[in-house]
Amino acid sequence: MRLAKIxxxxxxxxxxxxxxxxxxxxxDMIDAKGKVIAAGHVAIDGCGAGVGxxxxxxxxxxxxxxxxxxxxxxxAAVVAIVxxxxxx
Amino acid sequence: MRLAKIxxxxxxxxxxxxxxxxxxxxxDMIDAKGKVIAAGHVAIDGCGAGVGxxxxxxxxxxxxxxxxxxxxxxxAAVVAIVxxxxxx
Amino acid sequence: MRLAKIxxxxxxxxxxxxxxxxxxxxxDMIDAKGKVIAAGHVAIDGCGAGVGxxxxxxxxxxxxxxxxxxxxxxxAAVVAIVxxxxxx
Amino acid sequence: MRLAKIxxxxxxxxxxxxxxxxxxxxxDMIDAKGKVIAAGHVAIDGCGAGVGxxxxxxxxxxxxxxxxxxxxxxxAAVVAIVxxxxxx
Amino acid sequence: MRLAKIxxxxxxxxxxxxxxxxxxxxxDMIDAKGKVIAAGHVAIDGCGAGVGxxxxxxxxxxxxxxxxxxxxxxxAAVVAIVxxxxxx
Numbered sequence: 521m522r523l524a525k526i527x528x529x530x531x532x533x534x535x536x537x538x539x540x541x542x543x544x545x546x547x548d549m550i551d552a553k554g555k556v557i558a559a560g561h562v563a564i565d566g567c568g569a570g571v572g573x574x575x576x577x578x579x580x581x582x583x584x585x586x587x588x589x590x591x592x593x594x595x596a597a598v599v600a601i602v603x604x605x606x607x608x
Numbered sequence: 609m610r611l612a613k614i615x616x617x618x619x620x621x622x623x624x625x626x627x628x629x630x631x632x633x634x635x636d637m638i639d640a641k642g643k644v645i646a647a648g649h650v651a652i653d654g655c656g657a658g659v660g661x662x663x664x665x666x667x668x669x670x671x672x673x674x675x676x677x678x679x680x681x682x683x684a685a686v687v688a689i690v691x692x693x694x695x696x
Numbered sequence: 697m698r699l700a701k702i703x704x705x706x707x708x709x710x711x712x713x714x715x716x717x718x719x720x721x722x723x724d725m726i727d728a729k730g731k732v733i734a735a736g737h738v739a740i741d742g743c744g745a746g747v748g749x750x751x752x753x754x755x756x757x758x759x760x761x762x763x764x765x766x767x768x769x770x771x772a773a774v775v776a777i778v779x780x781x782x783x784x
Numbered sequence: 785m786r787l788a789k790i791x792x793x794x795x796x797x798x799x800x801x802x803x804x805x806x807x808x809x810x811x812d813m814i815d816a817k818g819k820v821i822a823a824g825h826v827a828i829d830g831c832g833a834g835v836g837x838x839x840x841x842x843x844x845x846x847x848x849x850x851x852x853x854x855x856x857x858x859x860a861a862v863v864a865i866v867x868x869x870x871x872x
Numbered sequence: 873m874r875l876a877k878i879x880x881x882x883x884x885x886x887x888x889x890x891x892x893x894x895x896x897x898x899x900d901m902i903d904a905k906g907k908v909i910a911a912g913h914v915a916i917d918g919c920g921a922g923v924g925x926x927x928x929x930x931x932x933x934x935x936x937x938x939x940x941x942x943x944x945x946x947x948a949a950v951v952a953i954v955x956x957x958x959x960x
Contacts (some may be wrong), residue, residue, distance in 0.1 A: 529694050580845065605810060607791055618778055624762055681759070681761040683756050706928065714937075735907075737875075738873040760934070767937060769938050786913060815912040830888055842947050
């Protein structure tokens with residue numbers, strides 16, 4: 521998974537019908553210290569995440585491994601909201 | 609998914625038979641502010657998107673998760689046309 | 697899919713048996729204006745493409761979505777030969 | 785697979801239920817000489833790995849190819865703890 | 873697939889049981905002229921490849937498309953040993 525910071529949301533009227541009602545979160549992929557590594561990603565929410573949260577995003581087919589997500593045409597899903605990152 | 613801007617179209621006579629009739633859109637992957645991050649991508653359209661639209665593109669096997677797309681040899685599909693990106 | 701230019705071929709005697717007879721094309725991933733973005737890719741041909749052609753390459757599991765390709769251990773296949781790229 | 789160094793752990797209360805109890809390890813992808821190539825990755829542990837270990841991480845659907853991992857929404861798993869890297 | 877040069881081997885005692893006996897090869901991804909593009913990759917061998925060989929590596933689920941490899945938690949496999957690269 522990738523560490524990411526949720527920085528916004530996307531609204532879209534014309535979309536794949538399966539995405540109706542799914543929150544679309546804009547995410548910056550970050551490293552463990554919060555430095556942005558990759559921008560322009562959008563993920564489906566699976567944990568009640570919102571703007572400002574640090575999260576874990578599962579990419580690829582992993583994004584669809586959860587009840588109710590198998591038929592979503594998405595390649596990214598928030599699978600955890602990070603409480604703490606402990607570095608040695 | 610990735611935020612992207614549709615910048616053109618591709619025409620191809622010799623192609624996989626399953627792609628017949630499928631619009632092939634040239635897309636620049638962008639960040640939330642419109643800056644181009646990755647070029648040279650081509651996506652199948654699933655939403656009636658056209659040149660100039662800002663869209664969401666699903667990559668990998670997600671591109672084939674939609675009625676009628678399971679047999680398309682594509683790794684990228686437009687799954688939403690973006691109305692608005694709200695950044696905090 | 698990625699836009700790519702076919703720049704050569706690979707020959708290999710020792711290989712996975714399923715690849716026997718499959719043309720192995722060396723491809724440079726390019727942007728819509730022909731600038732090389734990523735080199736060192738090799739794709740199976742699915743369209744009769746040859747050196748000098750501009751093509752579309754499907755990556756990942758998409759490369760195996762076509763009759764006869766499901767059992768090929770490949771992650772890249774030429775799925776279209778590009779006639780024209782129209783940019784706005 | 786990628787060579788990686790485990791540099792920390794992530795704790796998360798709100799998460800996909802399937803991840804309950806799964807160790808979440810922060811990993812820096814490295815080259816064979818230990819130089820960091822990509823940061824910000826988090827992997828499920830499958831080998832008893834801990835902070836400081838050099839490991840192999842399988843990405844994508846490979847991360848879910850193991851008994852008990854098929855239903856985990858993860859795209860990265862530690863599949864080996866490296867004893868030695870021998871370079872010619 | 874990616875062109876790659878095998879530069880070493882990895883030994884690992886603690887590993888996923890399915891990897892027992894599988895050669896773990898360290899590979900530098902290269903372009904068609906031998907320039908290193910990406911380091912730190914490790915692939916399962918499927919062709920009897922060894923250090924010094926130039927090979928083709930299939931990534932992602934393609935790595936598990938071969939008899940006996942479906943249950944290996946790997947995302948990279950050597951699928952051909954390159955005899956010659958012909959560039960136009």
